[in-house]
Amino acid sequence: MSATAPPPPLSADRQALVEAVLAATRRVVGARDGMVALHEPEFAGREREYVQDCLDSGWVSSIGAYVERFERALADYTGAAHVAATVNGTAALHLCLKLAGVQPGDEVLTPALCFVATANAVSHCGATPHLVDSEFTSLGVDAVALDVHLRDIAERRGDVCVNRRTGATIRALVVMHSFGHPADLDALADLAARWGLVLVEDAAESLGSFYKGRHTGRHGRLAALSFNGNKVITTGGGGAVLTDDPELGRRARHLSTTARVPDRWNFVHDEVAWNYRMPNLNAALGCAQMEVLPRYVDEKRALAARYREAVAAVPGLRFVDEPPGTRSNFWLVAVLLPTADASMRDALLERLNAEGLMSRPVWRLMQHLPMYANAPRAPLPVAESIEARLINLPSSPKLGRGA
Numbered sequence: 365m366s367a368t369a370p371p372p373p374l375s376a377d378r379q380a381l382v383e384a385v386l387a388a389t390r391r392v393v394g395a396r397d398g399m400v401a402l403h404e405p406e407f408a409g410r411e412r413e414y415v416q417d418c419l420d421s422g423w424v425s426s427i428g429a430y431v432e433r434f435e436r437a438l439a440d441y442t443g444a445a446h447v448a449a450t451v452n453g454t455a456a457l458h459l460c461l462k463l464a465g466v467q468p469g470d471e472v473l474t475p476a477l478c479f480v481a482t483a484n485a486v487s488h489c490g491a492t493p494h495l496v497d498s499e500f501t502s503l504g505v506d507a508v509a510l511d512v513h514l515r516d517i518a519e520r521r522g523d524v525c526v527n528r529r530t531g532a533t534i535r536a537l538v539v540m541h542s543f544g545h546p547a548d549l550d551a552l553a554d555l556a557a558r559w560g561l562v563l564v565e566d567a568a569e570s571l572g573s574f575y576k577g578r579h580t581g582r583h584g585r586l587a588a589l590s591f592n593g594n595k596v597i598t599t600g601g602g603g604a605v606l607t608d609d610p611e612l613g614r615r616a617r618h619l620s621t622t623a624r625v626p627d628r629w630n631f632v633h634d635e636v637a638w639n640y641r642m643p644n645l646n647a648a649l650g651c652a653q654m655e656v657l658p659r660y661v662d663e664k665r666a667l668a669a670r671y672r673e674a675v676a677a678v679p680g681l682r683f684v685d686e687p688p689g690t691r692s693n694f695w696l697v698a699v700l701l702p703t704a705d706a707s708m709r710d711a712l713l714e715r716l717n718a719e720g721l722m723s724r725p726v727w728r729l730m731q732h733l734p735m736y737a738n739a740p741r742a743p744l745p746v747a748e749s750i751e752a753r754l755i756n757l758p759s760s761p762k763l764g765r766g767a
């Protein structure tokens with residue numbers, strides 16, 4: 365179909381479904397002026413006070429009290445022993461992969477259904493993302509399907525996993541907690557241990573989400589958080605590395621601060637490294653946002669409960685709920701359409717957005733982007749189905765307030 369051809373008309377059934385989803389979303393969101401954002405940042409706490417204090421102190425860059433205070437707040441909230449705040453989530457992922465021992469020429473198992481930053485972080489290590497499928501419950505990596513795939517193409521040689529087809533070492537497995545819903549971490553940790561893979565969690569979307577009572581990002585050797593403007597809390601731009609390993613924690617800080625060796629005044633650096641440390645100004649914002657995080661999560665969960673009920677009344681539509689044994693932050697509310705049909709999905713997106721309700725499709729799968737078109741991969745039927753059927757609906761904390 366050419367880009368200018370009009371979309372085919374929807375059947376009466378599908379048109380009715382579009383109207384039902386619109387009505388359900390309206391009912392949940394309530395009467396609002398203007399466009400209802402997908403996820404809007406909010407600065408109603410002590411953000412101004414802390415940022416002003418930071419400006420007054422003159423310590424606006426990577427050295428300052430707020431950076432350490434923010435890291436402590438994250439450590440207290442998540443339970444992680446060591447936290448290194450970074451300039452963004454992609455930088456945090458890059459550091460995680462470096463610290464996981466990913467070498468140029470390695471492969472790293474990453475979900476096809478993911479934001480592009482994860483595969484990019486692998487590429488920045490000179491390694492190749494090896495795309496794997498998701499499961500329908502959590503939308504995260506399917507441990508069973510991955511085990512089948514690895515038995516097909518890989519073998520364990522001593523401590524490491526080798527791709528028999530490419531000869532490359534498969535060094536690590538990155539799992540991601542989609543829209544805040546924890547992936548099946550016990551099964552994935554077990555699989556990683558059996559295959560000799562370092563487990564890294566991309567917890568960019570899951571601050572405030574717990575798997576069996578333990579915060580996401582605390583089930584692998586290393587994890588990355590993001591505080592981009594659209595995330596649960598924001599520092600403008602920002603990220604963090606979480607780990608329980610003291611040596612990896614020390615290395616994360618060292619590599620994020622140009623590997624500078626403490627010295628009175630000499631510029632001594634002991635390896636090639638990065639300028640990835642979070643500036644104090646951003647951390648000041650983060651300290652204020654951490655104070656309201658528990659309330660945001662409560663509000664987002666209340667909003668999700670209203671969507672759950674509204675979606676249940678729409679035949680064929682599935683509300684993507686928190687998997688059993690988990691407590692999700694419901695970062696973005698997601699629904700799955702009954703039919704894997706892009707014309708249906710796009711008609712719905714058109715209608716919702718035209719009505720001032722911002723909604724979006726899921727990310728385009730990695731193998732559908734030009735730079736990853738030839739990436740090694742497992743069969744990806746579930747990711748393909750989700751790509752065609754999933755949309756995200758307005759999810760800001762304020763929508764769950766009061767009402």
Ligand SMILES: *Cc1c(COP(=O)(O)O)cnc(C)c1O
Pocket residue numbers: 452453454455478479481482540566568569590591592601602603
């Ligand atoms: C937001 C996000 C990132 C990257 O974070 P940035 O701070 O934007 O670099 C990585 N992975 C996932 C899954 C994300 O949603």
